[in-house]
Amino acid sequence: MVRVHHTFDAVVIGAGTAGLSAFKEIRQHTDNAILVQEGPLGTTCARTACMPSKSLLHTAKLYEERKKFPSNGIHGSEHLHINFPEALKAVRRKRDHFVESTIEGMDSFKEFIVDGRAKFETPTKLRVDDKLFHTRATIIATGSRPVIPSLFKPYKEDVITSDDLFEMRDLPERIAVIGLGPVGMEMAQALSFMGVDVLAINRSESLGHIKDSKINATILRKLNETMEVWLDADYSVEPLDKGYRVCAGNRSKEVDAFFVATGRTPNLDDMGLKQLGVPMDSHGVPHYNARTMQVNGSPIFMAGDVTDERAVLHEASNEGRRAAIHAIYPDKEPTPRYPRLEIIFTEPSIALIGDTAYALRNNGVITGQADFSNQGRAVLEERNHGRIHIYADADDGLLRGAELMCPDGEHIAHFLSLALSRHLTVKHLLEAPFYHPTIEEGLKTACKDALKQLKAA
Amino acid sequence: MVRVHHTFDAVVIGAGTAGLSAFKEIRQHTDNAILVQEGPLGTTCARTACMPSKSLLHTAKLYEERKKFPSNGIHGSEHLHINFPEALKAVRRKRDHFVESTIEGMDSFKEFIVDGRAKFETPTKLRVDDKLFHTRATIIATGSRPVIPSLFKPYKEDVITSDDLFEMRDLPERIAVIGLGPVGMEMAQALSFMGVDVLAINRSESLGHIKDSKINATILRKLNETMEVWLDADYSVEPLDKGYRVCAGNRSKEVDAFFVATGRTPNLDDMGLKQLGVPMDSHGVPHYNARTMQVNGSPIFMAGDVTDERAVLHEASNEGRRAAIHAIYPDKEPTPRYPRLEIIFTEPSIALIGDTAYALRNNGVITGQADFSNQGRAVLEERNHGRIHIYADADDGLLRGAELMCPDGEHIAHFLSLALSRHLTVKHLLEAPFYHPTIEEGLKTACKDALKQLKAA
Incomplete structure (x- = not known):
C-alpha cells in the first residue's frame, strides 16, 4: 500500500508514544503520510518504563504494607514471603497486556507503517533500507536508550538497566542502584521493599530533579529507612570471587549486581543528521523550537524522548501532536507548552510542579510549607512522612510551582x-x-502558611 | 474569669467543630465572648465520626489487600487473620490521640468556656444552669445525634450507632447495617472487609446522596462484592433465640446485631427556641439565611450539623466562621458558600461535587463519562472498578458538577x-x-468525552 517515488505530506520516524501521537494527529488532516519503525512495535512506556515499573512498585508496596499489620490487630504477617520469580512473572503478565493494547491501537493504520531504519539523504528525502521517500516534513520520534557508564562495561553480565530488569527470572540478593533520578529512586525503593539489600548511589547531592534542599532531605530520610544511600559519591567498583565491592571514600559495601539508571541517550545515530548540517548540541540533538518542535531552518521536527528533555509520557504525546500540527500547517500559531510536571511514584510520592529552580532563586517568591509528621489523615494511616513546599509571588500570591514528597503526592501534584x-x-x-x-488538608496548611507571609509582606 | 450581669458581644453554644471555628473567629475581633459547652470536650469528628471511622476503614482496607497477594507472588496470606478486639483497640488509640489534640487546641481560651446547658429566655438572654448571660448575638452550634427508628427500640442491647461502634470490645459475627448513606456505606464496607457477615439495607434505591443512576449502579456492584445488599427494602425484624431474622419481601437473613445509620437529629431540644417564636421547619430547625447563617429576624445564628444540612467538617468549620463574622459585623457583605463537596471513603471512594441534581435534570447539560474497568493505572493495581461522570453546560463546557466512584476518587473530587x-x-x-x-487519566477520558459532545452540539 505504501507508494514510493511520491512526495508525502509527512513522514514520522518512530512508533513510540510521541510518534504515534504525531501520526494520529497527522491522519486527522491527511492520508498522505507514513510511519517508519525499526524493529518490534510497542512503546517504551509499555515495554520497559511507566507500566512495568509501576507494576513492580505496586507489588513492592503491597508487600511493604504487611509491616502495618501487627499494630492494627492483623496477625500472621510473619508467615508472608515474596517469591521473586513469581512476582516478576506477574509484572510481565501485566506488561504484555499493555504492550498488546498499544499494538492493537495501531490496527487502523497498520498499512501505513514501514518497517526499517530511516536515514536522511536530504532534508526532504529519506532512505529506509532500499527504498527512497520524498516528504514535505519529517518528525523524528526515535526515543532514547539507557546509557551504561564505562566503569561498568567490564561487568556487563551483572549490569541491569530498565531494558533488562523486567525480563529477569529472579532478583539478586544484594544490588547497587546507580543514579537516583526518577527511575533509580523508584526501582531502588521497589527492590528494597521486596527485601533485596539495596545500596543506592548518586553522584550529586540532589535526588530526582528536586531543587529544594528541605524536600531533598525529606526524600533522603525516607529512602534511608529501607536502604543504604550514598550521595555525592565518587565511587569505584572491584570484582570479588562472588559479587563486587563498591567503595566511596571510607564507605564500602558488597553487592551481587548493579541496576544502572544514570541517564539515557537519544536515538539519533546514523540518521544522517550531521551531513544535513543542522545545528546540534553536544549530545547530537538538533536545536529546535520548543513550541513548534521544528528544527531550526529545516522541515524536520522532533518529539518525545529523543529531544533529551522532559522524558515523560504526557510531554511526548503533546510534543508529537504539536510537531504534527506545525509540520502540516507551518503558519499555525504555536500552542503553549504545559507547565512542568514530574512525578516519582515512590511511597510517599515525589513531585515537582512548575519552574522551581526559578522560584527558589527569586527573592520575590515566598515558600508556603507543610510538614506531614502530625497531619491527621497521614497519622491515621501510618504514613505521616512528607513535606509540601509551594512557591508563590510575594506581592500577589500567584502560584509559581511546588516541590513535595507526601502521601498521595501524585494527586496533590495534579x-x-x-x-x-x-x-x-x-x-x-x-x-x-x-x-x-x-x-x-496538608496542602491547605501550606497555602495558609504562604498566605500569612503575603499578608506580612 | 467569666463575668455575669454584663452584655457579651457573642455567646457560642457548643464546642464542636462549628462552635470552635466560630469562637476562634470571634476572638480575632473581641475578647468579650464565651463558649458554652455541656459535657466533655472533644468534637464529634474526633470522637465518633471522621477520625475513628477512617481508622477502622484503614484497618479494614489493609486487611482486604491480602487478597491481591497470591497473584503478585506474595505467599502466606492464608495465615493472616484479624483480631477484632485488638483492631478496635488500635482504632481507639488513634481516636484518643485526635480527641486530645482537639482539646489541647482549646488551651488558649479555656477560661472563656462555661460548662452547662444553655437555654434562651429571650433572644438576647441565656440561662446556663443557675447563671444568666446577656448577649448581643448567639451562635447555636450544638451538633446532632444519631436517630434510632422505633422499630429497633425493643432490641436496643443489639443496636449499635456510630456513638457506640468504636467503644465496642468485639464485633458481632453477623450484622445488619441499616441505612446506606455515607456512614452506613463506609461502615458496612469496613466490617465486611474485616470478615463480618454484613447485610446492608436501604429504604430507597439511591446510595449516599448520589443522583446519577449509572454511578449508583457502579457503587452497588462494588458493595455486592463483599456483602448482601437490599435496596428499596421495606424490612421487618423478628427476634430469635440467638440473634434476629430480618425479612423484606421474600428475602430473609439472620443477624446478631444492627448498625443503625438512618440519620441524625439536630440537638435543639429544651433550648427554648419555640418560646422565642422563631420560625422553624418540621424538624425544629429555625429558618436561617444560608450565607449569613442568621436565624430570620433575630440575633441568633446557626452553624454546623445542627443546621441538619451538609453535615461535613469543612462546611461546619466554614459556617462557624461565617456565623461569627455576621454576628460581630451585621452589615458585612456575605461571602459565597463553597460548592458542594461530599466524599465517601469506601474503596473505591465515592464523591459528589456541585449541584448534580440540577445538572441531571437540565437538558442543556451534557455528561462526560469514563469507565475504569480498562483504565491503565487501575488495571495495573488491580482496582479497576469505577466510573466518573462530569456534567458541563452544553454550549460552553462550563463544569457544573460530577458524581463518581473510582480509585483515589477523593483526590479526583478535590x-x-x-x-x-x-x-x-x-x-x-x-x-x-x-x-x-x-x-x-481516567478523568481526562471523561473530559474528552464531554468535549466531543460539545463539539457535536
Whole structure:
C-alpha cells in the first residue's frame, strides 16, 4: 500500500508514544503520510518504563504494607514471603497486556507503517533500507536508550538497566542502584521493599530533579529507612570471587549486581543528521523550537524522548501532536507548552510542579510549607512522612510551582498543576473546599502558611 | 474569669467543630465572648465520626489487600487473620490521640468556656444552669445525634450507632447495617472487609446522596462484592433465640446485631427556641439565611450539623466562621458558600461535587463519562472498578458538577472541586497536564468525552 517515488505530506520516524501521537494527529488532516519503525512495535512506556515499573512498585508496596499489620490487630504477617520469580512473572503478565493494547491501537493504520531504519539523504528525502521517500516534513520520534557508564562495561553480565530488569527470572540478593533520578529512586525503593539489600548511589547531592534542599532531605530520610544511600559519591567498583565491592571514600559495601539508571541517550545515530548540517548540541540533538518542535531552518521536527528533555509520557504525546500540527500547517500559531510536571511514584510520592529552580532563586517568591509528621489523615494511616513546599509571588500570591514528597503526592501534584496552568493564586486555592480528613488538608496548611507571609509582606 | 450581669458581644453554644471555628473567629475581633459547652470536650469528628471511622476503614482496607497477594507472588496470606478486639483497640488509640489534640487546641481560651446547658429566655438572654448571660448575638452550634427508628427500640442491647461502634470490645459475627448513606456505606464496607457477615439495607434505591443512576449502579456492584445488599427494602425484624431474622419481601437473613445509620437529629431540644417564636421547619430547625447563617429576624445564628444540612467538617468549620463574622459585623457583605463537596471513603471512594441534581435534570447539560474497568493505572493495581461522570453546560463546557466512584476518587473530587470553584470549563481542564500512568487519566477520558459532545452540539 505504501507508494514510493511520491512526495508525502509527512513522514514520522518512530512508533513510540510521541510518534504515534504525531501520526494520529497527522491522519486527522491527511492520508498522505507514513510511519517508519525499526524493529518490534510497542512503546517504551509499555515495554520497559511507566507500566512495568509501576507494576513492580505496586507489588513492592503491597508487600511493604504487611509491616502495618501487627499494630492494627492483623496477625500472621510473619508467615508472608515474596517469591521473586513469581512476582516478576506477574509484572510481565501485566506488561504484555499493555504492550498488546498499544499494538492493537495501531490496527487502523497498520498499512501505513514501514518497517526499517530511516536515514536522511536530504532534508526532504529519506532512505529506509532500499527504498527512497520524498516528504514535505519529517518528525523524528526515535526515543532514547539507557546509557551504561564505562566503569561498568567490564561487568556487563551483572549490569541491569530498565531494558533488562523486567525480563529477569529472579532478583539478586544484594544490588547497587546507580543514579537516583526518577527511575533509580523508584526501582531502588521497589527492590528494597521486596527485601533485596539495596545500596543506592548518586553522584550529586540532589535526588530526582528536586531543587529544594528541605524536600531533598525529606526524600533522603525516607529512602534511608529501607536502604543504604550514598550521595555525592565518587565511587569505584572491584570484582570479588562472588559479587563486587563498591567503595566511596571510607564507605564500602558488597553487592551481587548493579541496576544502572544514570541517564539515557537519544536515538539519533546514523540518521544522517550531521551531513544535513543542522545545528546540534553536544549530545547530537538538533536545536529546535520548543513550541513548534521544528528544527531550526529545516522541515524536520522532533518529539518525545529523543529531544533529551522532559522524558515523560504526557510531554511526548503533546510534543508529537504539536510537531504534527506545525509540520502540516507551518503558519499555525504555536500552542503553549504545559507547565512542568514530574512525578516519582515512590511511597510517599515525589513531585515537582512548575519552574522551581526559578522560584527558589527569586527573592520575590515566598515558600508556603507543610510538614506531614502530625497531619491527621497521614497519622491515621501510618504514613505521616512528607513535606509540601509551594512557591508563590510575594506581592500577589500567584502560584509559581511546588516541590513535595507526601502521601498521595501524585494527586496533590495534579491539583497544583491545574492551579498553575490556570494562573491561580494561593487565595484562590483557599476558596475551594478541603474535605476532612484528607491529605489535601496538608496542602491547605501550606497555602495558609504562604498566605500569612503575603499578608506580612 | 467569666463575668455575669454584663452584655457579651457573642455567646457560642457548643464546642464542636462549628462552635470552635466560630469562637476562634470571634476572638480575632473581641475578647468579650464565651463558649458554652455541656459535657466533655472533644468534637464529634474526633470522637465518633471522621477520625475513628477512617481508622477502622484503614484497618479494614489493609486487611482486604491480602487478597491481591497470591497473584503478585506474595505467599502466606492464608495465615493472616484479624483480631477484632485488638483492631478496635488500635482504632481507639488513634481516636484518643485526635480527641486530645482537639482539646489541647482549646488551651488558649479555656477560661472563656462555661460548662452547662444553655437555654434562651429571650433572644438576647441565656440561662446556663443557675447563671444568666446577656448577649448581643448567639451562635447555636450544638451538633446532632444519631436517630434510632422505633422499630429497633425493643432490641436496643443489639443496636449499635456510630456513638457506640468504636467503644465496642468485639464485633458481632453477623450484622445488619441499616441505612446506606455515607456512614452506613463506609461502615458496612469496613466490617465486611474485616470478615463480618454484613447485610446492608436501604429504604430507597439511591446510595449516599448520589443522583446519577449509572454511578449508583457502579457503587452497588462494588458493595455486592463483599456483602448482601437490599435496596428499596421495606424490612421487618423478628427476634430469635440467638440473634434476629430480618425479612423484606421474600428475602430473609439472620443477624446478631444492627448498625443503625438512618440519620441524625439536630440537638435543639429544651433550648427554648419555640418560646422565642422563631420560625422553624418540621424538624425544629429555625429558618436561617444560608450565607449569613442568621436565624430570620433575630440575633441568633446557626452553624454546623445542627443546621441538619451538609453535615461535613469543612462546611461546619466554614459556617462557624461565617456565623461569627455576621454576628460581630451585621452589615458585612456575605461571602459565597463553597460548592458542594461530599466524599465517601469506601474503596473505591465515592464523591459528589456541585449541584448534580440540577445538572441531571437540565437538558442543556451534557455528561462526560469514563469507565475504569480498562483504565491503565487501575488495571495495573488491580482496582479497576469505577466510573466518573462530569456534567458541563452544553454550549460552553462550563463544569457544573460530577458524581463518581473510582480509585483515589477523593483526590479526583478535590481536583474537580477546585475547577468548580474557579468556574472552569472542560477545555480548561484538558489544557493542564495529566501524568502517566495515573488515575487522573481516567478523568481526562471523561473530559474528552464531554468535549466531543460539545463539539457535536
